[in-house]
Amino acid sequence: xxxxxxxxxxxxxxxxxxxxxxxxxxxxxxxxxxxxxxxxxxxxxxxxxxxxxxxxxxxxxxxxxxxxxxxxxxxxxxxxxxxxxxxxxxxxxxxxxxxxxxxxxxxxxxxxxxxxxxxxxxxxxxxxxxxxxxxxxxxxxxxxxxxxxxxxxxxxxxxxxxxxxxxxxxxxxxxxxxxxxxxxxxxxxxxxxxxxxxxxxxxxxxxxxxxxxxxxxxxxxxxxxxxxxxxxxxxxxxxxxxxxxxxxxxxxxxxxxxxxxxxxxxxxxxxxxxxxxxxxxxxxxxxxxxxxxxxxxxxxxxxxxxxxxxxxxxxxxxxxxxxxxxxxxxxxxxxxxxxxxxxxxxxxxxxxxxxxxxxxxxxxxxxxxxxxxxxxxxxxxxxxxxxxxxxxxxxxxxxxxxxxxxxxxxxxxxxxxxxxxxxxxxxxxxxxxxxxxxxxxxxxxxxxxxxxxxxxxxxxxxxxxxxxxxxxxxxxxxxxxxxxxxxxxxxxxxxxx
Amino acid sequence: xxxxxxxxxxxxxxxxxxxxxxxxxxxxxxxxxxxxxxxxxxxxxxxxxxxxxxxxxxxxxxxxxxxxxxxxxxxxxxxxxxxxxxxxxxxxxxxxxxxxxxxxxxxxxxxxxxxxxxxxxxxxxxx
Numbered sequence: 001x002x003x004x005x006x007x008x009x010x011x012x013x014x015x016x017x018x019x020x021x022x023x024x025x026x027x028x029x030x031x032x033x034x035x036x037x038x039x040x041x042x043x044x045x046x047x048x049x050x051x052x053x054x055x056x057x058x059x060x061x062x063x064x065x066x067x068x069x070x071x072x073x074x075x076x077x078x079x080x081x082x083x084x085x086x087x088x089x090x091x092x093x094x095x096x097x098x099x100x101x102x103x104x105x106x107x108x109x110x111x112x113x114x115x116x117x118x119x120x121x122x123x124x125x126x127x128x129x130x131x132x133x134x135x136x137x138x139x140x141x142x143x144x145x146x147x148x149x150x151x152x153x154x155x156x157x158x159x160x161x162x163x164x165x166x167x168x169x170x171x172x173x174x175x176x177x178x179x180x181x182x183x184x185x186x187x188x189x190x191x192x193x194x195x196x197x198x199x200x201x202x203x204x205x206x207x208x209x210x211x212x213x214x215x216x217x218x219x220x221x222x223x224x225x226x227x228x229x230x231x232x233x234x235x236x237x238x239x240x241x242x243x244x245x246x247x248x249x250x251x252x253x254x255x256x257x258x259x260x261x262x263x264x265x266x267x268x269x270x271x272x273x274x275x276x277x278x279x280x281x282x283x284x285x286x287x288x289x290x291x292x293x294x295x296x297x298x299x300x301x302x303x304x305x306x307x308x309x310x311x312x313x314x315x316x317x318x319x320x321x322x323x324x325x326x327x328x329x330x331x332x333x334x335x336x337x338x339x340x341x342x343x344x345x346x347x348x349x350x351x352x353x354x355x356x357x358x359x360x361x362x363x364x365x366x367x368x369x370x371x372x373x374x375x376x377x378x379x380x381x382x383x384x385x386x387x388x389x390x391x392x393x394x395x396x397x398x399x400x401x402x403x404x405x406x407x408x409x410x411x412x413x414x415x416x417x418x419x420x421x422x423x424x425x426x427x428x429x430x431x432x433x434x435x436x437x438x439x440x441x442x443x444x445x446x447x448x449x450x451x452x453x454x455x456x457x458x459x460x461x462x463x464x465x466x467x468x469x470x471x472x473x474x475x476x477x478x479x480x481x482x483x484x485x486x487x488x489x490x491x492x493x494x495x496x497x
Numbered sequence: 498x499x500x501x502x503x504x505x506x507x508x509x510x511x512x513x514x515x516x517x518x519x520x521x522x523x524x525x526x527x528x529x530x531x532x533x534x535x536x537x538x539x540x541x542x543x544x545x546x547x548x549x550x551x552x553x554x555x556x557x558x559x560x561x562x563x564x565x566x567x568x569x570x571x572x573x574x575x576x577x578x579x580x581x582x583x584x585x586x587x588x589x590x591x592x593x594x595x596x597x598x599x600x601x602x603x604x605x606x607x608x609x610x611x612x613x614x615x616x617x618x619x620x621x622x623x624x
Contacts, residue, residue: 151595164615178541
């Protein structure tokens, strides 16, 4: 008899899928919204229970779907890392939906609201499946489901601009999926398996005999580039600012905070469970990740600094933050991967907080998105103002906040690898300064009173004021205060992969 | 030389798949015409399915459907790649339908399928 919590990953995924499929049967968008909130809250609670069970025991388990054993069956696998990511995905999805509800119902036509929530549920299912899957081809299928769902929540505003940006997003995303798929197919041809542990056995055998070194390098490269395109790593992230900047606030929050991370979590899992991280380092894939990460940090920061549209600025900043994650993985030390994981968690809280607050602040001036025209808006919506300030301070790296903890451990891990120390330190320093240069003027502007401006009366959103903004900000502060504990848990989780 | 030609013939599916993948990939990446972009995507995905199906095929064996009560696995080809191709086709068709729907929406507004032209018009409207 399986322990009951072994069923949580499968139940979470199925719950989201069943809810997504049944939403079109509901009578209104409001009901679909409530069901989606309920599902994401349930996933959060279930994932919290899974965390409570697996983290103290440091347990990692495999779950056979339909009780068909390998190599015929499909499997899920979960441990501390997967449980934590499931919890963050559920919680942030719930808070983003709750906090952005007003703009959501304002931006999306009533007839299309139900389908928007269908896509949100499918996106949630895809994120969870990418995190929990133990099978590479299932991973590919859910990557494609997440692509369609992510594009659909961008295009939900149904303006020519969002349709145009969605087409660009979809086309580039499909290039990534194609490369990922050919990588999976080649790996299947070389090893004869699709389940991660079985592939790993064969890969280690091939590495020990020195056979197929070039094809293995090509496969690792294809999987990395495929995921890099989808997670908007430099130089593949040209699609991101338009897609994330043009979408409705909840979509931008979910896309920037969660979707980009889902792919990276899956890549880390593949590196550990398919190749093992030592093989990946021997194949030199991490060096390319490191270089692209550094370039992304600088490029994203420069573009964010030049941008006047606040949501596009946040989207460019996401590109820089994705660079931090890949730089951490590319540092070739285990602490670097753990720091990258911490950065994933911190950014999953910070970016939705920033997007939701920016959305609320822009409502003060009739949905104005130009940074310099938001002057004094925080005085009209102080919860959004405080939330934006905390998020911006975390991005800059102010101590006690999550961003500082992630940067601190990235620097610490860089010091463990002298060969990459100076490029990492210099780039981190430049990027941190750039962060301050584009976030701090924004914070000063929203808190500077404007006598000539004519603000709109802001309709209160209790979900945002009392739950979303406080919880997202608490998440940022919690990760900042408990950086060491989190790194310990992540390192233990990585060792189990 | 003879050996090289024999190897080429043996690997014909793989070579065709690689060429088609490159062709489809470049079309999806560079084509301005949205319909040609979608065709490029389908060529790219089909090339992967060709590659996968050719890897599962074993000369002299039959389709993996139990015939005349024969359960010996040596008689049949590898069924897993065929299953993967089927799943892949479902995914590919869904994405194609979605891509086409977006293209139709834009064509309805701007009466062109040239993506660069559409983006120019969108940016002009935004100004």
